[in-house]
Amino acid sequence: MLNALEVITTVVVGVMVGVEFAVPFFINPIIKALPEDSGQLARAHSGRLGGAIMPFWYIGSLVLVAIWAVAGRHHDGTALVVTAGALLIVSVLLSVLVLVPINNRVKAWTPENRPADWKEQMHRWDRWHYVRVAVIVAAFAFLAAALA
Template sequence: MEWLSIVAVVVVGLMVGVELSVAFVMNPIFGRLPQEAGIAARSDGARMLGSVMPFWYIGSTLLVVGTALAGPAAAGPAWIAVALLLLSVVMSVTLLVPINNRSKVWTPETVPADWRVQKSRWDRLHLVRLALIVAAFVLVTVAATR
């Protein structure tokens, strides 16, 4: 079952990389675009990633559960990683997804007056979620090396 922990590390690691890119590359680029283009880019990103990330988060969590069940030596760090990933899923569903669902239909003509406030709230919450999944990634990596 060693392959399972390797797959878990790769899948969680790639997810962390995508989310790091969103936080520190894509959203800052979108913020520097002219307002109409930035709104359109963020809306498109919300639609695209909003359709993929739920499967990635749940799949990552299930792989880490498998890692925890497969090896008793890895169980401690792996279960903590599972808890962090589950917390990130709950946080996503309750706090980030509602904002994302609103923003994915924004156009320059229909963007609400408070769109900057919503965007900033999403960005701050995303950084908290990112910290959770980075910690989970470290722990699943530790678990995989045991």
């Protein structure tokens, strides 16, 4: 049973990492290349979609890691799992304290009501998202190492 939990947790976190990795390296460059206001509208739509789904994914991943850490506390690699959990906590805090407030503004923007500094706010979100991606990639690496 523990083996199944380990694999499921690693896959769930790994897919989340893949989705979040795709945002700055694939999705945002595509969005930035869209004509006129389409890019800003796409970012707003992406903010609504991500804002609805990602909280469950992040918290669900953290819960799975916590269950793995408790269930496997007497097994090799537990320290790696706990470290991954700590990194996921950092990613959740980073999201709630920095990224979500920006996202909550972005998702309501239209070309008619966006603020003058909307591009600067997008760049700030992007910079913090790079940090979050680095943190969750590290968490995923610790989970993968715990499996080995």
